[in-house]
Amino acid sequence: MQGVCREHDAPILPRGAGTSLSGETVNEAVVVDCSRHLTRIDAPDERARLIRAEPGAINEKVSEHAGRAGLVFGPDPSTHGYCTIGGNVGNNSCGMHSVQAAFEGDGARTSDNVHALEVLTYRGQRLRVSRGAIEGRAQTS
Numbered sequence: 001m002q003g004v005c006r007e008h009d010a011p012i013l014p015r016g017a018g019t020s021l022s023g024e025t026v027n028e029a030v031v032v033d034c035s036r037h038l039t040r041i042d043a044p045d046e047r048a049r050l051i052r053a054e055p056g057a058i059n060e061k062v063s064e065h066a067g068r069a070g071l072v073f074g075p076d077p078s079t080h081g082y083c084t085i086g087g088n089v090g091n092n093s094c095g096m097h098s099v100q101a102a103f104e105g106d107g108a109r110t111s112d113n114v115h116a117l118e119v120l121t122y123r124g125q126r127l128r129v130s131r132g133a134i135e136g137r138a139q140t141s
Ligand SMILES: Cc1cc2nc3c(=O)[nH]c(=O)nc-3n(C[C@H](O)[C@H](O)[C@H](O)COP(=O)(O)OP(=O)(O)OC[C@H]3O[C@@H](n4cnc5c(N)ncnc54)[C@H](O)[C@@H]3O)c2cc1C
Pocket: 013, 014, 015, 016, 017, 018, 019, 020, 021, 024, 025, 034, 055, 056, 076, 077, 078, 079, 082, 083, 084, 085, 086, 087, 088, 089, 090, 091, 092, 093, 094, 095, 096
């Protein structure tokens, strides 16, 4: 998809619930609503204290799944029943329980609570980024 957009010089704008406060999800662009289909949440890895979710997964649902392993995803904006993990990452969101997360983990912000991201760039590179590491390969479509 991003290959076609690139051919036509069309910008791409991913969005989750669109609850950002500064119009971040409004533009003349191909808008990708991740909350529609990119919603998978895997079972939590209790030992590693990690959970893997697609960007359109709802924050509250991710926390519900994580709760099965006694974990909580700390950042919980007031919009937690609607906002998505992709939007949390895009805005580096916090929340009421973020303060508690700061005591139990690395900090209060979403960036403090993300282990790794799989990223697709506009130029078609698929990257796995984590603290201190970037692995990637080019993708053609
Ligand atoms: C009433 C109200 C209360 C709020 N309370 C809080 C609060 O307590 N704490 C707080 O931190 N925020 C708060 N917010 C702001 C907002 O709800 C949060 O920032 C939330 O995390 C945004 O999630 P979203 O799914 O709506 O993201 P969106 O608004 O859809 O997107 C946010 C940004 O992330 C980008 N993005 C989304 N998905 C992707 C993706 N897959 N790949 C790349 N970029 C992506 C978008 O382009 C955009 O720039 C509040 C907002 C409202 C309206």
